[in-house]
Amino acid sequence: METVVSGIRSTGNLHLGNYYGALQNFIKMQDEYNCFFFIADLHSLTTHPTPANLHGNVKQVLIEYLAAGIDPEKATIYVQSDVPEVTELYLYLNMNAYLGELERATSFKDKVRANPENVNAGLLTYPVLMAADIIIHKATKVPVGKDQEQHLEMARTFGNRFNRLYNHDYFPEPFAFSFGESLIKIPGLDGKGKMGKSEGEGNAIFLGDTPEAIRKKVMRAVTDSGPTVENQQKPQEIQNLFDLMKVVSTPDTLAHFDELYNKMAIRYGDLKKQLAEDMVLATAPIRDRINAIANDADYLRKVAEMGAEKARESASRTIREVREIIGFRKF
Numbered sequence: 001m002e003t004v005v006s007g008i009r010s011t012g013n014l015h016l017g018n019y020y021g022a023l024q025n026f027i028k029m030q031d032e033y034n035c036f037f038f039i040a041d042l043h044s045l046t047t048h049p050t051p052a053n054l055h056g057n058v059k060q061v062l063i064e065y066l067a068a069g070i071d072p073e074k075a076t077i078y079v080q081s082d083v084p085e086v087t088e089l090y091l092y093l094n095m096n097a098y099l100g101e102l103e104r105a106t107s108f109k110d111k112v113r114a115n116p117e118n119v120n121a122g123l124l125t126y127p128v129l130m131a132a133d134i135i136i137h138k139a140t141k142v143p144v145g146k147d148q149e150q151h152l153e154m155a156r157t158f159g160n161r162f163n164r165l166y167n168h169d170y171f172p173e174p175f176a177f178s179f180g181e182s183l184i185k186i187p188g189l190d191g192k193g194k195m196g197k198s199e200g201e202g203n204a205i206f207l208g209d210t211p212e213a214i215r216k217k218v219m220r221a222v223t224d225s226g227p228t229v230e231n232q233q234k235p236q237e238i239q240n241l242f243d244l245m246k247v248v249s250t251p252d253t254l255a256h257f258d259e260l261y262n263k264m265a266i267r268y269g270d271l272k273k274q275l276a277e278d279m280v281l282a283t284a285p286i287r288d289r290i291n292a293i294a295n296d297a298d299y300l301r302k303v304a305e306m307g308a309e310k311a312r313e314s315a316s317r318t319i320r321e322v323r324e325i326i327g328f329r330k331f
């Protein structure tokens with residue numbers, strides 16, 4: 001059976017981008033594959049969270065994984081820092097990851113631009129840790145959004161380099177995975193780029209948002225003054241709202257508003273109201289389950305312990321073999 005690995009950073013509540021880009025696929029894959037889904041708390045250290053924030057965020061992602069429908073009996077759910085074998089593999093892979101290629105990674109360049117005072121080594125080697133996460137379980141499929149495509153390419157590079165260096169066909173190649181034809185990018189509400197946690201207040205709809213919060217954010221989404229000719233190409237901020245509608249609304253609703261737009265009869269207020277209600281509906285079952293399990297400390301502990309044990313079993317098998325391949329041998 002093919003192995004699947006993916007993770008989400010513990011940097012706050014999960015949003016619709018995380019859900020439609022990644023989480024939804026996790027849930028679909030858990031029945032068919034040997035799945036490992038983790039909470040990337042080591043990756044979140046690049047921005048120096050306080051101990052209380054770190055712990056709170058890890059717990060929140062665990063709650064939201066479960067609330068969204070990952071089943072701990074089917075998939076292995078674990079916290080990345082509970083599996084120290086990952087950091088050991090990260091060290092080995094770092095020896096064959098070069099400054100030039102790490103500096104060229106788009107995500108690194110974006111982070112440097114956004115926060116030039118905090119260009120730390122962990123940020124630079126972020127894709128190496130991610131490669132370790134994936135290949136430690138010898139995964140071949142990695143359900144992620146479009147923004148992670150380059151990181152997957154780098155994971156293949158690092159795995160292949162290890163294989164070549166030791167002349168050993170050991171790590172299989174992992175590929176980014178989505179059920180559709182291409183990887184998904186969910187836009188935010190600011191009229192610009194993707195939905196994200198750090199893209200500014202009001203840009204993201206979180207799975208745990210109340211219906212009122214969702215309505216307020218959507219009604220404030222950026223729009224223009226409306227089409228001026230029939231069948232006009234939609235500007236970015238309007239296309240974004242239609243793209244969001246594509247994932248939360250029915251095809252009929254989408255077609256209806258598309259037609260109104262093309263006939264220049266659209267009222268953005270109506271479009272936003274519909275979009276907000278469809279988002280409220282789409283997130284309702286998750287929101288209810290978040291509230292139901294948020295305070296069940298025993299259950300959360302049990303899931304994390306069980307997952308850590310299973311993940312370590314798989315990871316330590318790889319590390320034993322990797323040590324042997326590298327040449328760390330007993331006297």
Ligand code: TYM
Nearest residue numbers: 006007008009017018021022040144145184185186194195
């Ligand atoms: P992170 O935490 O930024 O995002 C988690 C997942 O959500 C997807 N995603 C989106 N998809 C579509 N549209 C969006 N607007 C959007 N925003 C986020 C991301 O593509 C991702 O799949 N480096 C990773 C975490 C990670 C990881 C790994 C993933 C660490 N090790 C190993 C896979 C395998 C990250 O920062 O994702």
